[in-house]
Amino acid sequence: xxxxxxxxxxxxxxxxxxxxxxxxxxxxxxxxxxxxxxxxxxxxxxxxxxxxxxxxxxxxxxxxxxxxxxxxxxxxxxxxxxxxxxxxxxxxxxxxxxxxxxxxxxxxxxxxxxxxxxxxxxxxxxxxxxxxxxxxxxxxxxxxxxxxxxxxxxxxxxxx
Numbered sequence: 001x002x003x004x005x006x007x008x009x010x011x012x013x014x015x016x017x018x019x020x021x022x023x024x025x026x027x028x029x030x031x032x033x034x035x036x037x038x039x040x041x042x043x044x045x046x047x048x049x050x051x052x053x054x055x056x057x058x059x060x061x062x063x064x065x066x067x068x069x070x071x072x073x074x075x076x077x078x079x080x081x082x083x084x085x086x087x088x089x090x091x092x093x094x095x096x097x098x099x100x101x102x103x104x105x106x107x108x109x110x111x112x113x114x115x116x117x118x119x120x121x122x123x124x125x126x127x128x129x130x131x132x133x134x135x136x137x138x139x140x141x142x143x144x145x146x147x148x149x150x151x152x153x154x155x156x157x158x159x160x
Contacts, residue, residue: 057086058086058087058088058089058090058092058093059084059085059086059087059093059153060084060085060087060092060093060096060097061082061084061155062082062083062084062085062100062103062104062107063082063104064080064081064082064155064156065080065081065082065104065107065108066078066079066080067079067081067108067111067112068112069111069112069114069115069116069119069159070113070114070115070116072116072117077116077159077160078158078159078160079111079114079116079119079157079158079159080156080157080158080160081111081154081156081157081158082154082155082156082157083107083132083152083153083154083155083156084152084153084155085136085149085151085152085153086149086150086151086152086153087147087148087149087150088148088149088150089148091145092145092147092148092149095140095144095145095147096147096149099140099141102140103136103140106135106136107132107135110131110132110135111128114128116159119157119159120159125154125157129151129152129154132152133149133151133152136149137149
């Protein structure tokens with residue numbers, strides 16, 4: 001009888017140990033899964049929180065030059081200006097650099113017809129920048145890729 005009781009007690013202990021072992025394994029597995037999903041969520045949140053770096057701007061420098069403007073009551077007027085063109089892609093930059101003599105010639109022709117009194121004001125400079133963008137939208141050669149010029153930036157500007 002004692003042997004039967006001992007076997008039942010031994011069997012009960014083994015069952016209890018197996019059940020405890022299963023509970024521990026299940027708890028560890030659940031905790032591991034929770035940690036992994038928590039870390040992935042944190043990584044995703046960190047990735048979303050980092051602002052995207054803006055694209056590096058591409059600039060095409062136009063060497064400074066002096067232009068005679070329309071004369072006013074005081075006599076001849078000069079414009080000394082330097083500018084940089086902000087472009088959207090390297091193809092546009094390469095094309096403009098290859099055709100810079102034509103670009104400068106068109107700029108000289110456009111600038112020589114300007115009125116000095118209008119160019120002195122900020123609005124006059126903005127109007128001139130808009131006119132330059134419009135002038136650069138006309139084809140320089142045939143065939144020509146579509147040019148992506150975003151902005152005209154005046155780096156030097158003296159009316160005298």
